[in-house]
Amino acid sequence: xxxxxxxxxxxxxxxxxxxxxxxxxxxxxxxxxxxxxxxxxxxxxxxxxxxxxxxxxxxxxxxxxxxxxxxxxxxxxxxxxxxxxxxxxxxxxxxxxxxxxxxxxxxxxxxxxxxxxxxxxxxxxxxxxxxxxxxxxxxxxxxxxxxxxxxxxxxxxxxxxxxxxxxxxxxxxxxxxxxxxxxxxxxxxxxxxxxxxxxxxxxxxxxxxxxxxxxxxxxxxxxxxxxxxxxxxxxxxxxxxxxxxxxxxxxxxxxxxxxxxxxxxxxxxxxxxxxxxxxxxxxxxxxxxxxxxxxxxxxxxxxxxxxxxxxxx
Amino acid sequence: xxxxxxxxxxxxxxxxxxxxxxxxxxxxxxxxxxxxxxxxxxxxxxxxxxxxxxxxxxxxxxxxxxxxxxxxxxxxxxxxxxxxxxxxxxxxxxxxxxxxxxxxxxxxxxxxxxxxxxxxxxxxxxxxxxxxxxxxxxxxxxxxxxxxxxxxxxxxxxxxxxxxxxxxxxxxxxxxxxxxxxxxxxxxxxxxxxxxxxxxxxxxxxxxxxxxxxxxxxxxxxxxxxxxxxxxxxxxxxxxxxxxxxxxxxxxxxxxxxxxxxxxxxxxxxxxxxxxxxxxxxxxxxxxxxxxxxxxxxxxxxxxxxxxxxxxxxxxxxxxxxxxxxxxxxxxxxxxxxxxxxxxxxxxxxxxxxxxxxxxxxxxxxxxxxxxxxxxxxxxxxxxxxxxxxxxxxxxxxxxxxxxxxxxxxxxxxxxxxxxxxxxxxxxxxxxxxxxxxxxxxxxxxxxxxxxxxxxxxxxxxxxxxxxxxxx
Numbered sequence: 001x002x003x004x005x006x007x008x009x010x011x012x013x014x015x016x017x018x019x020x021x022x023x024x025x026x027x028x029x030x031x032x033x034x035x036x037x038x039x040x041x042x043x044x045x046x047x048x049x050x051x052x053x054x055x056x057x058x059x060x061x062x063x064x065x066x067x068x069x070x071x072x073x074x075x076x077x078x079x080x081x082x083x084x085x086x087x088x089x090x091x092x093x094x095x096x097x098x099x100x101x102x103x104x105x106x107x108x109x110x111x112x113x114x115x116x117x118x119x120x121x122x123x124x125x126x127x128x129x130x131x132x133x134x135x136x137x138x139x140x141x142x143x144x145x146x147x148x149x150x151x152x153x154x155x156x157x158x159x160x161x162x163x164x165x166x167x168x169x170x171x172x173x174x175x176x177x178x179x180x181x182x183x184x185x186x187x188x189x190x191x192x193x194x195x196x197x198x199x200x201x202x203x204x205x206x207x208x209x210x211x212x213x214x215x216x217x218x219x220x221x222x223x224x225x226x227x228x229x230x231x232x233x234x235x236x237x238x239x240x241x242x243x244x245x246x247x248x249x250x251x252x253x254x255x256x257x258x259x260x261x262x263x264x265x266x267x268x269x270x271x272x273x274x275x276x277x278x279x280x281x282x283x284x285x286x287x288x289x290x291x292x293x294x295x296x297x298x299x300x301x302x303x304x305x306x307x308x309x310x311x312x313x
Numbered sequence: 314x315x316x317x318x319x320x321x322x323x324x325x326x327x328x329x330x331x332x333x334x335x336x337x338x339x340x341x342x343x344x345x346x347x348x349x350x351x352x353x354x355x356x357x358x359x360x361x362x363x364x365x366x367x368x369x370x371x372x373x374x375x376x377x378x379x380x381x382x383x384x385x386x387x388x389x390x391x392x393x394x395x396x397x398x399x400x401x402x403x404x405x406x407x408x409x410x411x412x413x414x415x416x417x418x419x420x421x422x423x424x425x426x427x428x429x430x431x432x433x434x435x436x437x438x439x440x441x442x443x444x445x446x447x448x449x450x451x452x453x454x455x456x457x458x459x460x461x462x463x464x465x466x467x468x469x470x471x472x473x474x475x476x477x478x479x480x481x482x483x484x485x486x487x488x489x490x491x492x493x494x495x496x497x498x499x500x501x502x503x504x505x506x507x508x509x510x511x512x513x514x515x516x517x518x519x520x521x522x523x524x525x526x527x528x529x530x531x532x533x534x535x536x537x538x539x540x541x542x543x544x545x546x547x548x549x550x551x552x553x554x555x556x557x558x559x560x561x562x563x564x565x566x567x568x569x570x571x572x573x574x575x576x577x578x579x580x581x582x583x584x585x586x587x588x589x590x591x592x593x594x595x596x597x598x599x600x601x602x603x604x605x606x607x608x609x610x611x612x613x614x615x616x617x618x619x620x621x622x623x624x625x626x627x628x629x630x631x632x633x634x635x636x637x638x639x640x641x642x643x644x645x646x647x648x649x650x651x652x653x654x655x656x657x658x659x660x661x662x663x664x665x666x667x668x669x670x671x672x673x674x675x676x677x678x679x680x681x682x683x684x685x686x687x688x689x690x691x692x693x694x695x696x697x698x699x700x701x702x703x704x705x706x707x708x709x710x711x712x713x714x715x716x717x718x719x720x721x722x723x724x725x726x727x728x729x730x731x732x733x734x735x736x737x738x739x740x741x742x743x744x745x746x747x748x749x750x751x752x753x754x755x756x757x758x759x760x761x762x763x764x765x766x767x768x769x770x771x772x773x774x775x776x777x778x779x780x781x782x783x784x785x
Contacts, residue, residue, distance in 0.1 A: 002561050003572045097537050100546035101556050116359075157574060259575050311574040 005099050006161045007312040012095040013149075013165030016111070019088035020142035021173040021207075022075050023135040025052050028207040030132070033068065035199055046071040051180045052207070054172075055083055072131065077123050085138055089118050102158045106148035114141040157258055160251040161311070167251070168304060171244035174208055174231055175297050182289045185228040201227050208239040228289065229281045241296060245273040248303070255311070265306040272299050317720040318462045319734050320385065329463075331388040331783055334499045335725075339383070344731055350382050350492050351727055357488055378481065379776035384489060384496075385724045385737060385758045392503075392754055392782040395458065395466055395741065398651030400750050403454050403743045405641040406473055406628045410450035412644075413627055414440045424643050425636045433633075434681070435626025437589060439596060443613050445622045446521050447747045452620035453512070453584075454743040455479075455756075458651065460722040467654045467719070469738060471637070473629040474621060475586045478757040478777075479742050480544035483508060483551075485757075485779040501784040503754035509551035511744055511751040512584075516552075518746035519618050520581045528581035531555045531571060533562070535587050535603045545586050559587070564607035569617045582618045583608075589623050631680040631714055632658075655717060659710040668715040669706065672699050675715040677706065690767065692718050721767060724778065726760055736761045738769050739780065754782035 029049045047066040050059045053075055062080060063070040078084045082091075093115040096103055103111075117137070125131035146166070153159040178185070181204055184197050201222045205211040210230060217234060218226050235242045248269045256262045284292045318324055321332040328336040358377050387395070412419050413430060414437075420427045430436055455476025457469040486505050490497055513530065520528035534545035536558050549556035561571050562580065570577040585592065591601040596609035611617045627633065633640075635656040641649050657664040657675075668675060672691050679687040689702040706713055723734035741756030758778040759769035769775040 001574050002555050002557060003574055004558065004561050005555075006574045094537065097542070097546075101550040161574075255574075 001102070001157050003312050005102050006157065007308075008095040008099040009102060009158050009162040010165040010168075010307070010312065012092050012099070012111070013162040014169040015088040015092040015095070016142050016145050017166050017169040018083060018173070019085045019092070020139050021169075022053055022083070022085050022088070023138035023142075024209060025049055025177070025207045026072065026075055027132070027135045028203045029071075030128070031206065032199055032203045048180050049075070052177050053083070054176050055081060058082075073124070076131075076134070086118060089115050089141075104148065104152040106152045107145060110141070110145045110148045114145070117141070155254075157255050160254050163251045164248060164307065167244045167247045168300065168307075170239055171241055171248070171300050172297070174239050174241055174244070175293055175300065177204060177207060178228070178231060179290075179293045179297065182293060185224045185289060186285065197224065198222060204231075210237055210239060213237055225281055225285070228284075232284065233276060233279060233281065242273070242276040245269060245276055249273050252307075263306075263310045265303065265310045268299070268303045268306045272296070272303065317734070317736065318460065318722045320460070320722050320724050320737075321734075323463065331386045331391070335384070335386055335496075338496060338499070339725060339732060347382065347727060347732070351380075354380050354382055354488050354492060357491070358484070379762055379774075380485060380488070381726050381735075381760055381762070381776050381778045382489070382492065383725050383727060383732065384779040384781045385739075385760075386500075386781045386783065387755070389783050389785050394650065395739075396752050396754070398466070398468075398649070399456055399741055399743050399752055401645065401647065401650050402456060402468060402471070402637070402641065403451060403745055403750060405637070405644050406451050406454065406471060407449055407745060408644040409640050410473075410622070410625060410628050411448050414443060414624060419640060419643055422643065424639050425633065429632050429636075430627060433627060433630060435589075435624070435630055437624030437627075439609065439613075440622070440624040444615065446519050446615065446618045449519055449745055449747065450622040450625050451628065452515055452519060452622075452745050454745070455740045456651075456743060458739045458741065459654075459719055460737075460739075461719055462722075466651055468637070468651045469654060470631075471629040471634065472740075473625040475588065476740070476742070477541040477544050477586075478740055478759075479508060480547040481777050482742070482753075482755065482757045482780070484547075485777060489779045500781060503782045503784050505753045505755055508742070508753045509548065511753060512548070513552045513554070515744040515746035515751060516582050516584055516618075516620055518748050519620060521615055521618055523616070524581045529579060530582040530584065531557045531562075531580050533557055533559070533583050533585040533587055533605075535559075535591065539586075541586065548584075554584075559602070559604045562605040562608070564605060564611045567611050567614045567616050569605070569608060569611045580617060582620060584620050589626065592619075592623065631678055632660075632711075635714060654719060657715040659706060659713040659715060664715075665706075665710045668713075669703060672703060674718060676718050677702060677713055677715045680712050680714060690718065693767075718767070721761075721769075724758075724760065726762065726764075726778070728762065728764055733764045735764055736767050736769065737778065755780035 026049065029045050033045050044066055046068060050056050050066055050071055058081060059066065059074050062074065074081050074084065076085045079087065081087065093111050096108060096111045100108060121134055125134060149159070149162055181200065184200050201224055202211060204227060205214050208231065214222065214227065214230055217230060217236065220226065230237050230240060232241050234240045235246060237243055252266045252269050256266050321328060321336055323329045355377065358380060409419060419425050420430065451473040453476060455472040455478060457472065458466050459469045460466050482505060516530045517528050530552070531554055532545055532549040532552070534542060534556055536542065539545070546556055555571060557571055563570055563572065569580045569583070571580050587603050590598045591603040593604045593606060593608040594601045595606050612619055612623065635653065635658050638649050638653050641647070657668050659665045659668055668677065672689070675691045677689040677691070689698065691699065721736040721738060724737050725732050726735035728735065737758050737760045739756050739758050741752060744751040758780045760776050760778050761767055761769045762774065762776045
């Protein structure tokens, strides 16, 4: 297939996934900030949301204060923020238009309808209820797009590149939340927060849609190190780093199979997956959770570059 | 202006046989039902994303071409005549181009004035003496046809460069079959859905001789901001070929390649929807971002086929149009089956004098204009416009041709006040391959949606209709 087509499929999937992630962290933040101060402490949740979204520098170039109004506007609607939900859909649709022929009509329909629908949502929501509906709608649109890809696409390189986009973005998003919140996820004896953090942990899980999964996996009340375990090492959990890399390896291998050639991208993905498979949380805590996540983010970027070099350039 | 010929009711008000079923249906269908279907059709178009852009309208980047749900019907006999005429005309166009870029017999014989060719900006000196694969220049032609009475079809314009509109022909039919399945049972309508297959067969047939048995065909688009981008992606999809932009292609050692996830892949035939000017920054406009550097060198080396060929503008130019009947006779020794609209060439003094005397009755067109821009429609223009045009005409008469205001035929059409006759034209698509000429029955009918209006161009508010050619 054309390199440009593969590139568009990859970024199309990434931007839809990113829009969903932004909607999730905004939703989680709304829940936390609705709680009385006594339950969550006086940290600025809006600031950490901007950091989790990975656009703190751009945000503070425009605004001096991270509060509900500014952050909501910047992450959801701003035209100036290249990764706002609005722009994610805008870019996703532009990519989709450029590769209409590689999409099934169901996929095109879902992304085009979402884009048309988005025009109907105003720039500033009239109420929190309306904004909450908007966030749900974003997640549903992403699910619809993902589902239509899964159910209608031919299983060939176009599909696999789009899957790779999903998992590369997802790994990046999960890692970013971990990076911002790592200090909340240390084992009890090192931990400086105490029970105040309970709602924070729930918030983290919610932002990766894993609150219910947590209880099914561990059958325990929320423990920070188990939250970290779920998000990093648990292969059953679709947004964990381990699961993302298992999927990245699998889809890259399928491409290599079709093309009859392995390359740096496959090797890089396999190195990271093997490391995740062989790690235990104790070891991660020993070397430092923060350092571990920083290394992971760097490795994930390296994979992105390898994919670009090998297929998209 | 004469009373227009109505394709349903003829000139005597009696329903013509081809329309008998449709007229009965129109008589029985409730107005709100028709309106409901019309809105349903619009929704379908919007959803599948069939849009086009109008140059110069900032906000209208993606607009729908209005679709009229009442089909236009041609009888089998009518179509047979038109189809034979089209084939004849396109054969002549190809022979003429081969001659112009070769021995130039047509100029030597004095059929076409040489200055009209050599001083014409669409003439491509780069093509002089160049052989194109299988001597075919116009692989895809869109011939615009108008009708003025029961028997007379005129060719209004030849489109031999990158004619568009065929996606509407195909989508209009799909939508009609979804909206009115019953009508399709009551008629026997020749299908058009094989057009993509015919096009692919045509394109494959013209691959360079040296090509391996299964040539690689791609469609070259200027990109998503082009007004016809939807059509480009639509066709690439139906043909199962890659939709490439200039940056996806490169030329190395005289061959064209596309960049793929598995490395470079040879390209044999390029169905290009990029104008000559932008094809290759090394050969034509150096500022073109849409083209492929070196493509012309691969082309003249005979290693890649461009469809259509470079330089076909010299066949469909309005200045050449009026000579087409003589051109056709010159190459084929036959009378044209489809006539030209009578045309005054303002470059000739007697013609100019006549035109200046009759501006109020004539349509005057700029020789290098298109899309309905830069023309004067005498009967509907006000005095000031006529005088302004008269001044322009006197300054540069060679830039203009004039034609009588034709009473274009009308077809029943949904308008605000119900159903009314509106003027239509027809753009059939003619495919010329190495083996044969292929034409799917019908084409794109364009309709002027304001009753009385003669402008059918989609860029000026015209709409489209499905075109039915009856099977018997």
